[in-house]
Amino acid sequence: MKVTVFVSxxxxxxxxxxxxxxxxxxxxxHHSIEGVRVxxxxxxxxxxxxxxxxxxxxxxxxxxxxxxxxxxxxxxxxAPE
Amino acid sequence: MKVTVFVSxxxxxxxxxxxxxxxxxxxxxHHSIEGVRVxxxxxxxxxxxxxxxxxxxxxxxxxxxxxxxxxxxxxxxxAPE
Numbered sequence: 405m406k407v408t409v410f411v412s413x414x415x416x417x418x419x420x421x422x423x424x425x426x427x428x429x430x431x432x433x434h435h436s437i438e439g440v441r442v443x444x445x446x447x448x449x450x451x452x453x454x455x456x457x458x459x460x461x462x463x464x465x466x467x468x469x470x471x472x473x474x475x476x477x478x479x480x481x482x483a484p485e
Numbered sequence: 486m487k488v489t490v491f492v493s494x495x496x497x498x499x500x501x502x503x504x505x506x507x508x509x510x511x512x513x514x515h516h517s518i519e520g521v522r523v524x525x526x527x528x529x530x531x532x533x534x535x536x537x538x539x540x541x542x543x544x545x546x547x548x549x550x551x552x553x554x555x556x557x558x559x560x561x562x563x564a565p566e
Contacts, residue, residue, distance in 0.1 A: 440528070469510065
């Protein structure tokens with residue numbers, strides 16, 4: 405199955421990368437855009453089915469490696485293949 | 486409206502960041518995971534409605550600033566608010 409993890413900065417946390425992108429967007433003349441936030445996605449193939457055990461494993465992976473729980477939120481989607 | 490842009494390395498392009506994450510995942514004992522690819526998301530608020538002109542503007546933004554068309558693909562979702 406295919407797993408896609410979306411990691412984004414918590415809304416309460418300053419996002420300097422997003423601020424830099426927003427400045428670049430505005431310098432290109434797109435003045436109707438604001439509130440830019442930059443996150444990341446991690447996609448991978450995983451053996452097994454969508455079970456609570458597998459979701460526990462993905463949660464451990466997200467908490468321990470793919471995101472920094474202090475400043476980032478994550479969610480993920482599982483697509484069978 | 487809220488726009489979310491998903492940028493990912495083209496499937497034909499080597500993804501060293503994904504390879505590094507995959508090595509870290511395997512070193513943590515998750516051996517059922519492979520094919521890790523790392524992308525990014527850019528979300529922002531934009532004035533206006535979902536029209537062809539707005540989509541043209543978002544396409545120009547994605548092609549010129551948010552992605553490198555040589556090595557990356559992008560897609561985006563528009564959510565009214």
